[in-house]
Amino acid sequence: MIRSNSLKYQQNGAGFSPAALYASHKNLVEAEIQRFVPEGYPVSLYQPIRYALTAGGKRIRPVLVLLATEAVGGTTARALPAAVAMELLHTFTLIHDDIIDRADLRRGHPTIHVKWNTNTALLAGDALIALAYKSLLKTATPRLPEIASVFTKALSEVCEGQASDTEFEERMRVSFDDYISMISKKTGAFIVASLWIGALIGNGSDDEIAALRRYGEALGRAFQLQDDLLDITGSETSLGKPVGADLLEGKKTAPLIMALKRACGKEKDLLQSIVRRGKAYPREISRVKRLYEKLGVLKDIQHIIDESVREANSELLFLHESNARRTLRWLAETLARRTC
């Protein structure tokens, strides 16, 4: 197993590869997940849990925990249980969200409620919350109560974000501010918590912690808006799902909300009819995309993403330079430029 320490000699940054540090941290996380998650009984509980945890994924949140710890001068070993805890909690949300969205596939594999059944998926998600806390509580630090509170606040916010998202689906009008506030909980809360918890484990100063939290808020926003853009600008090959999948399901994403506000006449009618019927027809997708372009929606959301990345990276200036900080900077730029 590659330990991140092996990369420490490159503290001046020359020849340093953020991608390699990310990959080695991801490996640490994978190994700890394998070690930590039970294989035993009841089989109907732990088999789907292991299935969900080995389906791949970027492991962004746990790697953020490790990087935040290192960025304030701590060691990854101490942060690993909390890193795994964030990934377990994230996996819980995927399983329950897939039930809520009636999604059949996740990362190319059948979802748990499809491969087993809804009750199994429900219970696997619940048990993952317990496993997540169990891993978190292994963290050796006097700041554990504070860390557990941050973790709990994030869990609460993700539930609130998901509930708001569902409420938005049934509303005709959602403002862009409401949308940003919803995604700051649904997507942002775990990203912020990962950085916050990492910084607490590394015993960062209040300024360092605050900077990493703000970095996380900006990163989470950029990440979700990029997701929304990719739905319409990406290709079916790279996304692994049809272009406009969100639109087909009638999801109120950032481009749709912005376009609804700007459009007039027949163009507005088109968008409103999609919202009203709760889904777009496949033949409407390319027309909506052209409309987005005409209204400047894609360009303006790209601008918000670029600004968010800039904002995220400016927060990193409050930290000492380190390979962890370099990797956080690289990560913000990479996530905002991803094509899938």
Place this chain on the structure above:
Amino acid sequence: MIRSNSLKYQQNGAGFSPAALYASHKNLVEAEIQRFVPEGYPVSLYQPIRYALTAGGKRIRPVLVLLATEAVGGTTARALPAAVAMELLHTFTLIHDDIIDRADLRRGHPTIHVKWNTNTALLAGDALIALAYKSLLKTATPRLPEIASVFTKALSEVCEGQASDTEFEERMRVSFDDYISMISKKTGAFIVASLWIGALIGNGSDDEIAALRRYGEALGRAFQLQDDLLDITGSETSLGKPVGADLLEGKKTAPLIMALKRACGKEKDLLQSIVRRGKAYPREISRVKRLYEKLGVLKDIQHIIDESVREANSELLFLHESNARRTLRWLAETLARRTC
């Protein structure tokens, strides 16, 4: 609000009413739940949560937390957030279990997935876990990491117990030992955790904590077995559901498991056909009840309940005499003699 301290003058037990202490502790819990649980947004999340929390209930688990704290010399005020946390966690299991069991009614009211929908119930349950930890983490004690671990272990065990219960439904043969082991998780874990956490908050000695945990194990067993008995020996009026409801749903309760092992010939055929088809017909209920009586199943389970209550109460001898201890003793006897 009546504070338990007002009952302290009765330390010699003369004229002391355990029922009154129980009621006053229950009132403390009700008030704290009202105070703690948000009324705000998103409405689709907090409205069903408040609905579930105000539907009544005996509040056994939170009262056990308070009594355990007092029984080792602590004060209820410090234990109240943890007491509420146990009730919130219990309420989460009710909401998700009702989804799993497709139950339409809970305490005479429509269940959340019926009154709203399954997604709302799913999310309300998830958010209750977060609220439960939030309340728990308010506890002012240096033993908080230990308390959070006990709480998490209980959550994990309840999920395992529920998964085993579901597995049992699909198996032809379940041993009585397997059944006891399942209910010790599904029903017992939260009762044990309530006492354990209460004892930790009261800063009890290791012996006191161990005694209260064993009291909880015996109490939980007695409580669930009594539930199983009442299904067949109770009346529709007092239970608020038809006699033999568990049998009608094909649930493998203690009497059925014991009877399956003892019956022969046509009697065994009857029981096995109920298990095979996963439900009993209403006309079979009285025949099964007579069979249970003939096989001595009801008598023997009552004997196990009585023994469990004796065992629970013998553990209380490791504690100093107090009104809390008196109430714990009364509680074990009352729960095992309840008729609904």
